[in-house]
Amino acid sequence: MKDSSGSQSTDEKICLRQTALPGVISVEARSRRTYSRHTHDEFGIGVLLEGAHESVSGRGQVRAETGQVISVNPGEVHDGHPVDGEARRWRMLFFRPEALASAFAGLGASPGSEFAYPVLASPSAACAFLDLHTSVSGYSASAFVVESLLIEMLSHLVETDIGTQIPSPSSVAPAQKLLDAEPEVEASLDDLATLCGLSRFHFLRAFRSATGLPPHAYQVQRRLHMGRRMILDGCGLADAANASGFADQSHFSRHFVRTYGYTPGELVKARKTAGRVT
Numbered sequence: 001m002k003d004s005s006g007s008q009s010t011d012e013k014i015c016l017r018q019t020a021l022p023g024v025i026s027v028e029a030r031s032r033r034t035y036s037r038h039t040h041d042e043f044g045i046g047v048l049l050e051g052a053h054e055s056v057s058g059r060g061q062v063r064a065e066t067g068q069v070i071s072v073n074p075g076e077v078h079d080g081h082p083v084d085g086e087a088r089r090w091r092m093l094f095f096r097p098e099a100l101a102s103a104f105a106g107l108g109a110s111p112g113s114e115f116a117y118p119v120l121a122s123p124s125a126a127c128a129f130l131d132l133h134t135s136v137s138g139y140s141a142s143a144f145v146v147e148s149l150l151i152e153m154l155s156h157l158v159e160t161d162i163g164t165q166i167p168s169p170s171s172v173a174p175a176q177k178l179l180d181a182e183p184e185v186e187a188s189l190d191d192l193a194t195l196c197g198l199s200r201f202h203f204l205r206a207f208r209s210a211t212g213l214p215p216h217a218y219q220v221q222r223r224l225h226m227g228r229r230m231i232l233d234g235c236g237l238a239d240a241a242n243a244s245g246f247a248d249q250s251h252f253s254r255h256f257v258r259t260y261g262y263t264p265g266e267l268v269k270a271r272k273t274a275g276r277v278t
Contacts, residue, residue, distance in 0.1 A: 019136040021146065023096035026137050030089040034081035042094040043115065044072040045153065047126045051088030055080040055118075062118045069120040069129060071157055078118075091133055103150045106200040108160045115157040125156035145216040147189045151200055152214060169210035172196050172203065176211065176218070183222035184245035187215070219245075224259055227252055232271055237264050 014029040027046075037056075046069070053064045057078040064070050070090070072078060074097060082088050104113055132149040135141030175192040192215060193203035207215045227244035231237065241252035241264075249264075256264050 017137065019093070020138075020141070021095075021099060021136050023099040024136060025094045026133065027092045027094065028090075029092075030087055032082045032085060032087040035079055037077050037079045039075050039077055040072060040094065041074050042096055043074060043100055044070075044092055044094050045115075045129060045157070046070050046090050046092030047129050049089045049091060051086050052083035053080055053088045053090070054083055057118045059116075059118045064119045065121075067121075067123070067126055069117075069122060069125045069156070071115040071118060071120070073114040091130070093129075093133060093136070100150075100154070103147065103154050104158065106147075106151050107155055107158055108199070108201065109158050110160075113158055113160070116159045117157055120156060122156050125153055128153040128156075142186060142216075144187050144189055144219075147200075148204060148214055148216045151189075151204060155201060166209050167198060167202055167206040169206065171198060172207045172210050175203070175207065175215065179215065179219050179222055183219055183226055184243060186245070187219060189215070220255055221259070224255060227256070227264070228260075228267065231264055231267050234271075237268065240264070 012029075012031050012033060014027065014031070017026045018024075019026050025042075030050075048064045048066055048068055048070060050066055052066065053062075053070070055062045055078050057072065058076040062070075062078075063083070070092075104111075128149050132146065132153060135145055135149060174195045178192070178195065179187065189200055189203070193200045196203055196206075198206060204214060207213075207218070211218050213221065223244045223246060227240045227246070230240040230243060235243070237252075238249045241249045244252070246252035246255070253264055256262075260267075
């Protein structure tokens, strides 16, 4: 690719990948280029990781700062240039419209809905996007995780008539009880929401309000508790990972370290040396 002057920039680093989701492309880029006016036939959602960016879009003049969410609608004419000529770095996902149809429906959005905000200063939306990007890029996330993150992220960008009142915490008790009893069983967002008599959107909001975590993250914590207990009871690492619902031992270990600060292997060593006099 070339900048608006036609020259190749040495700061240009763009990586495109097909994700685990059909019709969804991942883009990671670092650039100081100025891009001329153009359009995409997809929805684009991203987060600016470094620097600042300005553009003119169909929704007005845009200035995005580090940590903010950026979006573009299909057919929207926009350009882009770095602020003060400094390179900016961003991460994006481009969705064919049909790839978002189910998530839009889950939000109660009408057909033909578009993103309302070209730039959004929302740490929770940015975190949901980055978690989603990691999940679909790694090819290991379940449909439950991906759909939950997608609806959570889109709820910040799409204006709908759906009610904003959060259902009572007791309304999600059946789903919480199920995840507590069988954390290793693959869950479905539709099934959990139906069990509680709620839409997917209201279920996600109510579950977070009741537990402090979205349901997919709550399930991971319950799986970690299960795996940790099994290790303390003498189970092997691979068996503990598999029985508690993780894709493999490395998947188990990544979540384990992120949560506890030490590896499952270190827990095994501590168990084996417990009570030993040296």
